[in-house]
Amino acid sequence: MKNHTTILTASVAAIALAGCATTGSINGPTVISYDHGALDTLVELGVNEQILALPHRGLPDYLNGMQSRVPDAGSLKLPDQELIDELNPGLVLMTSRQDTEIQMQVARLAPVRDVTLAEGDYREAVNERVISLAGYYGLEETAGTKLDALWQHVAEQKAAVAAGGTVTVLTHNDGNLSLRSEPVVFDLLELTAATVPDTVQPVTRGERTFYPVTEDILAEMAPDTLLVVDRSAAIGGEPLARLTLQSALSQRGVSTRVMILNPGLWYLSGGGLQSVRLQVDEVVSAVR
DSSP states (O other): OOOHHHHHHHHHHHHHHHHHHSSOOSSOOOEEESOHHHHHHHHHHTOGGGEEEBOOTTOOGGGGGGTTTSOBOBOSSSBOHHHHHHHOOSEEEEOTTSOHHHHHHHHTTSOEEEOOOOSSOHHHHHHHHHHHHHHTTTOHHHHHHHHHHHHHHHHHHHHHTTTOOEEEEEEEETTEEEEOOOHIIIIISOOEEOOOOTTOOOEEETTEEEOEEOHHHHHHHOOSEEEEEEHHHHTTSOOOOHHHHHHHHHHTTOOOEEEEOOHHHHHSOOSSHHHHHHHHHHHHHHHO
16 A cells, blocks of 8 residues: 555645646657556657657566566666756656655656556456546556457456466565465456465564465465466566476476566556556466
């Protein structure tokens, strides 16, 4: 949940942007986006010419075509504030991935919009963000058409994996594994989650809560498919060895199929017109 300072920053930014979004300009505000899901939504809406810069480091492969066209805006965690000041964008898109202090620093240079997906119903959160972004360019109708096509595709893919068996989703981080509640898998596609043993207990670090698991626990859960979001691989660390985990489960008499999801797409992106479709398709390919 956003804290009050972040909400205030976003609100002030929205007021500052009102004139930019309603001047009658066909193009709307120029943008630097520190959220890849919001970025792929803008590209899908056809306003990619308004994108001034983006973070090159860790850019998901499905967005690589943008990298050669615009300058590097720093990283998701550390925006290049000098570049932001130089380019003077009409809008900077950020999320809770950037802390409040960073958002406030950037807000002194350009209007900031917090595009963190709302909590609750995932589909409605995606709808809300897409329509809201489209509103800056007068493209609400286009956005509605593209959302209808997206959800139709999701419905077709959901039907295709109705007999997909049980699924567990994990996050891998520096050799550690923890359960991941993934809305694309369990809310949109409504796949069946494998039962979690009572021995799995939450661990809280700061504001985040994890549910660590071991190979023995995974063998006890015995999902038909194990999907792994590899945080380490996404940020340039040591990736999880899929065959090693597969072998460890096999040695425990479990025939679970282990699949490593696209790290950049799943850990660094999501919630966009392009990324949601790509994620759905990847899951369907994995569980079929």
